Amino acid sequence: MVGTKNNNNCPKCSDQKYHLSNYQGKLRAILCSCFLCKECDGEGRTFRQNDKGMAYLADCSFCSPLRKRLRLLNDSGIPGKFSNVTLESYQPIGLPNKKAFSRAKDFLEDFNIIPKKLRRGLIFMGGPGLGKTHLVVSILKQLILEEGVEGKFVDFFQLLSDIRHGYSHDQSEMSLIEPYLKTNVLVIDELAKGRNNEWEQTILDQFISSRYNAADKLTLFTTNYSDDDKTPADSNEQITSFQKKSLEEKVGDRIYSRLSQMCDFVKMEGEDYRTKIKPPPRMIRKKHS
């Protein structure tokens, strides 16, 4: 490989040439110390000559693509807790989740095959703890790192709170929303979480309309709500938040109709894997007796 100091199994990055970590709650991507570009001595820029023999400074053609991808990842807004999350690290339990996993893999494989304007987004729907966010974040990370796609992650519930906070600090609603409307691939986590009052609905409508009208942009969602308002016959009574209301009831006809036109619905089912690692109640009682 041209431009690297060595490429013999770096123990720090396994020859990926970069590290991903959780830095103050945000995903941080940095070049590994094993990567030193000989072309630019690690400066990222080199002198070149134009037709008239004049020297000018330009991005290094060897390392700037990787630097750019790491920059995109640092600007993506992916939370730091997902720094080690990949599609390979997802362990699906049960058929619906295995299908969801395959759907995520197919999505990435088809990304460059399907023409931009015909690409459809995905909505991973199901109760909490099934790995919906794991799947969408893995897709986004891979698109950025391997395809150099510009994309962003937004926790919609958090954004609403930021907008409310912005009102009292003279920060316009649009300045907070715009980066997400413009981005090429947007991940909206926890769609329909919250009270969904008129104001929240207006912001969501603005989001969905803008993404819907931009035919070359992709949007991926996770939601705890189903596209089915009937309780499945074999359902676990405990997973009630998933069944109480359908997604359509939560977001309204207009938004729901747009969602179904721009995305495929991927249903996930099963128990919250996070509850499985909690100690059983008997052990908790023992501790306090």
Ligand SMILES: [Zn+2]
């Ligand atoms: Zn390394």
Ligand SMILES: [Zn+2]
């Ligand atoms: Zn370089």
